[in-house]
Amino acid sequence: xxxxxxxxxxxxxxxxxxxxxxxxxxxxxxxxxxxxxxxxxxxxxxxxxxxxxxxxxxxxxxxxxxxxxxxxxxxxxxxxxxxxxxxxxxxxxxxxxxxxxxxxxxx
Amino acid sequence: xxxxxxxxxxxxxxxxxxxxxxxxxxxxxxxxxxxxxxxxxxxxxxxxxxxxxxxxxxxxxxxxxxxxxxxxxxxxxxxxxxxxxxxxxxxxxxxxxxxxxxxxxxxxxxxxxxxxxxxxxxxxxxxxxxxxxxxxxxxxxxxxxxxxxxxxxxxxxxxxxxxxxxxxxxxxxxxxxxxxxxxxxxxxxxxxxxxxxxxxxxxxxxxxxxxxxxxxxxxxxxxxxxxxxxxxxxxxxxxxxxxxxxxxxxxxxxxxxxxxxxxxxxxxxxxxxxxxxxxxx
Numbered sequence: 156x157x158x159x160x161x162x163x164x165x166x167x168x169x170x171x172x173x174x175x176x177x178x179x180x181x182x183x184x185x186x187x188x189x190x191x192x193x194x195x196x197x198x199x200x201x202x203x204x205x206x207x208x209x210x211x212x213x214x215x216x217x218x219x220x221x222x223x224x225x226x227x228x229x230x231x232x233x234x235x236x237x238x239x240x241x242x243x244x245x246x247x248x249x250x251x252x253x254x255x256x257x258x259x260x261x262x
Numbered sequence: 263x264x265x266x267x268x269x270x271x272x273x274x275x276x277x278x279x280x281x282x283x284x285x286x287x288x289x290x291x292x293x294x295x296x297x298x299x300x301x302x303x304x305x306x307x308x309x310x311x312x313x314x315x316x317x318x319x320x321x322x323x324x325x326x327x328x329x330x331x332x333x334x335x336x337x338x339x340x341x342x343x344x345x346x347x348x349x350x351x352x353x354x355x356x357x358x359x360x361x362x363x364x365x366x367x368x369x370x371x372x373x374x375x376x377x378x379x380x381x382x383x384x385x386x387x388x389x390x391x392x393x394x395x396x397x398x399x400x401x402x403x404x405x406x407x408x409x410x411x412x413x414x415x416x417x418x419x420x421x422x423x424x425x426x427x428x429x430x431x432x433x434x435x436x437x438x439x440x441x442x443x444x445x446x447x448x449x450x451x452x453x454x455x456x457x458x459x460x461x462x463x464x465x466x467x468x469x470x471x472x473x474x475x476x477x478x479x480x481x482x483x484x485x486x487x488x489x490x491x492x493x494x495x496x497x498x499x500x501x502x503x504x505x506x507x508x509x510x511x512x513x514x515x516x517x518x519x520x521x522x523x524x525x526x527x528x529x530x531x532x533x534x535x536x537x538x539x540x541x542x543x
Contacts, residue, residue, distance in 0.1 A: 205341070207344045
């Protein structure tokens with residue numbers, strides 16, 4: 156399974172970013188081997204529609220779960236159609252959020 | 263002559279100047295282009311009639327014909343279309359109605375349908391001197407410009423036209439003031455007033471609209487607005503003092519020229535200045 160976390164920096168110790176469409180980085184974690192990779196959000200400065208573009212991007216990369224505390228309504232609607240589960244946690248360290256999700260959900 | 267009344271900063275007195283100028287002249291068309299919150303009629307209290315709905319054309323995608331080629335998604339400058347593995351999703355409120363998606367679709371899968379985003383209203387009675395037109399954008403709709411464009415199709419250039427613009431310097435303001443023969447910029451003599459005035463001046467210069475300044479509540483704040491105007495050769499058309507009588511009338515919804523006839527003369531003087539500055543009548 157692939158988890159996407161919105162983060163403020165490209166470091167698993169970095170804080171989660173409460174914004175979705177305009178977050179700075181996405182951390183993708185593959186739960187099979189717990190390998191992670193960071194990608195810079197290409198839409199963080201889009202003039203409009205950052206949320207839907209970012210959502211399409213996250214869906215294209217095959218995420219099953221998104222951890223983000225406050226995604227906008229358009230992004231939520233794309234996630235819903237793409238079948239991506241949205242998990243809203245308060246701000247914490249990025250990898251902590253992944254552990255918390257895995258700890259509370261039997262995968 | 264088309265006179266636009268604009269300002270960078272909000273709440274400086276655009277509607278005050280528009281209304282008092284309109285009522286001083288009589289027999290004018292007044293367009294309330296602040297379609298997110300039109301307020302001229304709070305003062306005029308005309309009975310209004312609906313003229314029409316304003317629609318923008320938005321795409322509908324046929325799932326049978328669409329082969330998910332993504333050309334529409336790529337061409338959309340406003341990110342209103344999103345491709346998902348099994349479908350294209352459309353976000354109506356991001357769509358500017360440009361029609362590019364239906365033009366590029368090789369499958370002919372996209373057709374356009376009108377979507378109402380607001381209405382246009384006008385004074386029901388034609389005998390009240392000031393003929394008011396106002397646009398009203400539906401609540402939660404983000405795009406004001408199509409309403410303003412639709413509103414301006416009702417301009418009758420055989421009359422004097424006063425356009426009460428929305429505040430700021432963004433798209434709705436550009437839509438409102440484009441085509442004006444003169445733009446009256448209303449400001450207040452404060453640092454905020456000056457800052458936003460200078461942005462508005464850059465805009466009207468870019469649009470090549472002759473312009474001058476009205477300083478409202480001219481006896482508050484400092485001298486910097488006047489210094490800015492003289493340094494930049496921008497005429498100061500009128501100064502309105504921070505007077506309790508004017509404020510009281512405003513709070514009762516009464517344009518002050520109706521009860522302070524000396525001001526009617528001053529607005530007529532300003533209009534004559536505009537006629538001279540533009541060479542129009």
